[in-house]
Amino acid sequence: MLYLKRLTLSSLIIIPALLAMPAPAGSAAAKRAASPLARALADPARGTDRTADDRRHPAALIALAGVKPGQRVLDLIPGSGYWTRIFSRIVGPRGRVYAVWPEAYGKLAQPNVATLRAMSATPAFANVVTSVQPTTDLTAPEPLDMVWTSQNYHDYADPFMGxxxxxxxxxxxxxxLKPGGVFMVIDHMSAPGRGMADTDKLHRIDPETVKKQAKAAGFEFVGESRVLINTIDPLTVPVFNASIRGRTSQFAFKFRKPMR
Known part of the structure; x- marks a missing residue:
């Protein structure tokens, strides 16, 4: 009888412990438990994108943005689709991602446009809509939860865009944007006080100018990330200069449209 009592007590200790143990990595339970962001970043379809993750910090930046399943997201001037593919996986089949270029920029990015058009025609990325809009007057076919622009906000000041x-x-x-919708702006920093003086030759913009413009448009400034700050960037050379290319100091700002 004493043995049975001890066995019962042991079971009460061991069984809860087993239940509390995390599921083995790679198991179905572990995959179900992972966040949409974690699953998106681990997606094999991202291919070589993952080699840029240490430099681009997608986990921190998308966590700041707060992208969720089912949302409508516009990726403005998406380049090769690095962010587009992540958004596609996070929003899922009930969501939609719009990959958009204004025509003036799209003419210079034909290979990227072709790549994303081909990608969005596949079943794996059926929730992505790729388009080139005829003017710089940005539009969307439905109210959006988020507009994201990475390294291209400054281009709207430049002659090639009109x-x-x-x-x-x-x-x-x-x-x-819907009320409560998010505007994420990531861009190359210029030196303090430079305003928009460096947008054309250096491809940089003063972060404080961006804040002022967004607030003037009606947005609230609600957060930022400093993961892209690089203190060795002098902020005075073109972003394509070999000494700093791929390592520029960048700001990442989150703005929100008020609920009313």
Whole structure:
């Protein structure tokens, strides 16, 4: 009888311990337990994108943005689709990702446009819509949860885009977003006080100018990440200069459209 009592007590200790143990890595239970962001970053379809993760910090930046399953996201001037593929996996089949270029930029990015059009035509990325819009007046076919632009906000100040002004972009984004929607701006930093003086030759913009323009458009500034700050960047050379290319100091700002 004493033996049986001891066995019962042992079972009460061991069984809960087993239940509390994490599922083995790679198991079905572990995959179900992973967050949508973690699953997106681990997706084999990202291929060589993952080699840039240490430099681009997707986990921190998308966590700041707060992208969720089922959302409508616009990736403005998406390049080769690095962020587009992550968004596609996070929003899932109930969501939608719009990969958009204004025509002036799309003419210079034909290989990227072709790549994303081919990608969005596959079943694996059926939730991605790729388009080139005829003007810089950004539009979307439905209200959006987020507009994301990485390293291209400054381009709206430049002659090759017709110089519409980044402030016009901020106003357009404000109209496109749902109440509570998010505008994420990541861009190369210029030296403090430079405003938009360096957008064309250096491809940089003053972070404080971006804040002022977004606030003037009606946005609230709600957060930032410093994971892309690089203190060795002098902020005074073109971003394509070999001494700093791929390692520029960048700001990452989160703005929100007020609920009312």
């Amino acid at each position: 110089s519409p002004g980044p402030d016009s972009l901020a106003r357009a984004v404000f109209k496109m």
